[in-house]
Amino acid sequence: MNTLAPLLRTLDYGMNRLADGLPDARRGMARRPATDIYEERDAFTVRLEAPGMDRETLKITLENGILSVRGDRTNNIADGIRMHRQEIGAGEFCRTFKLTSGIEKDRIEASYKDGLLTIRLPKAEEARTREIEIKF
Amino acid sequence: MRNAIDSKLQEDRGLRAMTERHTYSAPRVEIREAEDRFWVVAEMPGVARDGLSVRIENGHLVVEGRMVMNETGQVLLAEIPRRHYYRRFRLGPALDVNRIEARCENGILYVAIAKSEQSKARSIDITFNQN
Numbered sequence: 001m002n003t004l005a006p007l008l009r010t011l012d013y014g015m016n017r018l019a020d021g022l023p024d025a026r027r028g029m030a031r032r033p034a035t036d037i038y039e040e041r042d043a044f045t046v047r048l049e050a051p052g053m054d055r056e057t058l059k060i061t062l063e064n065g066i067l068s069v070r071g072d073r074t075n076n077i078a079d080g081i082r083m084h085r086q087e088i089g090a091g092e093f094c095r096t097f098k099l100t101s102g103i104e105k106d107r108i109e110a111s112y113k114d115g116l117l118t119i120r121l122p123k124a125e126e127a128r129t130r131e132i133e134i135k136f
Numbered sequence: 137m138r139n140a141i142d143s144k145l146q147e148d149r150g151l152r153a154m155t156e157r158h159t160y161s162a163p164r165v166e167i168r169e170a171e172d173r174f175w176v177v178a179e180m181p182g183v184a185r186d187g188l189s190v191r192i193e194n195g196h197l198v199v200e201g202r203m204v205m206n207e208t209g210q211v212l213l214a215e216i217p218r219r220h221y222y223r224r225f226r227l228g229p230a231l232d233v234n235r236i237e238a239r240c241e242n243g244i245l246y247v248a249i250a251k252s253e254q255s256k257a258r259s260i261d262i263t264f265n266q267n
Contacts, residue, residue, distance in 0.1 A: 034216045040209035047205070049216050051181035051243030080171060087164040088179050115181030115243015116205075116216075 031093040033071075041129045044103070044121040048095060051115030052088075060110055060119065067097045067108075069117065102127030161219040163199065163245075172256060174231065174249045180221045181243035190238040190247055197225045197236075199245060230255035 036047045050058065050071050059070045075090040077083065099105065104122045111118050168175040176197065180188070183201035191198050201221040227233060227249065235250035 035213060036205075036207070036211070036216045037213040038207050038209040039212055044212075045207070045209070047216065049181045051179050053242060077168065078170075081175075082169040084167040084169060086166050088166050088177065089164075112242070114184050114240075115179075 031089075031091065032095050033069075033093050035095060042123055044123070046097065046119040046121065048117045048119075049115065050093065050112075050117050053112065053115075053117075058112065058117065062099070062105060062108065065099050067099055067119070067121075068094065069096075069119070070094045159217045159219050161217070161221055162223045163201070163221045165223065167225075172251055174251070176225060176245075176247040176249070178221070178223065178245040178247075179243065180240075180245050182216070182219070183221065183240070183243065183245075185240065188240060188245065190236075190245070192227070192233050192236070193224075195227055195233075197227055197247065197249065199223050199247065201245070 034049045036045075038045045038047075046067075048069055050069075052073055053071050057072045057074070059068075061068045061070075070092065071094075072092045073090045075088070099121070102124050104124050107122045109120045163178040163180045165179070166175070166177040168177065176199070178199050180199075180201045182203035182205060184204060187202040187204050189198070189200045191200075199221070200223075203219050203221075205216070205218065230252055232250045232252040236247060238245065238247045240246070
């Protein structure tokens with residue numbers, strides 16, 4: 001399977017900052033979660049590693065063809081708890097992807113399970129791979 | 137020559153990560169102490185219930201988990217390593233190994249180990265002379 005041009009691009013760190021318009025300095029410092037992208041005949045799947053998130057702290061937005069995934073992880077420790085070791089970090093993360101016209105933007109779906117966020121981006125009909133019948 | 141190109145392409149596409157080889161990795165943890173128990177909190181994204189094991193082995197708490205990610209299609213980006221998480225903690229005599237509870241939520245494993253009765257912090261009553 002060969003694609004003519006990827007319909008989906010991850011924006012690098014510099015672009016990330018530009019796309020965000022840098023409303024504050026911290027945003028540029030947000031961590032980038034590790035991401036996998038797969039392409040199938042009729043859809044792309046984007047998967048991000050984001051353990052410990054909940055409904056309120058995980059946001060996906062689509063604006064001007066830029067798909068943004070943001071999360072903010074707080075580490076609420078109840079009173080009276082002594083911390084002996086703390087390796088798990090807290091804070092914001094952000095990752096953005098540029099979508100082209102080959103994606104059906106209204107049919108994007110996302111699910112969250114076992115700390116992985118999975119976003120499915122269906123391809124528009126004309127962007128799908130189709131087999132051409134050869135007449136012999 | 138063709139082989140060389142193929143392997144280059146595979147590296148570019150991150151296909152290496154898609155093979156069955158897992159990377160052994162120690163999960164990041166927090167160890168919290170409450171009044172009556174200790175908590176071991178381990179970050180293990182991608183590990184489902186049936187890939188997870190929490191056990192006591194020779195006086196150690198062992199947490200182990202294997203990421204399972206079934207993918208189809210062509211890999212365009214592969215940054216998430218397929219990890220086999222493993223970490224061991226030595227349990228002191230102040231802990232009651234018979235009272236351990238574990239749960240996993242959103243890729244985070246929580247293990248609570250009760251303190252043994254004699255090791256719980258207790259305050260000592262102070263008797264004042266009533267003069």
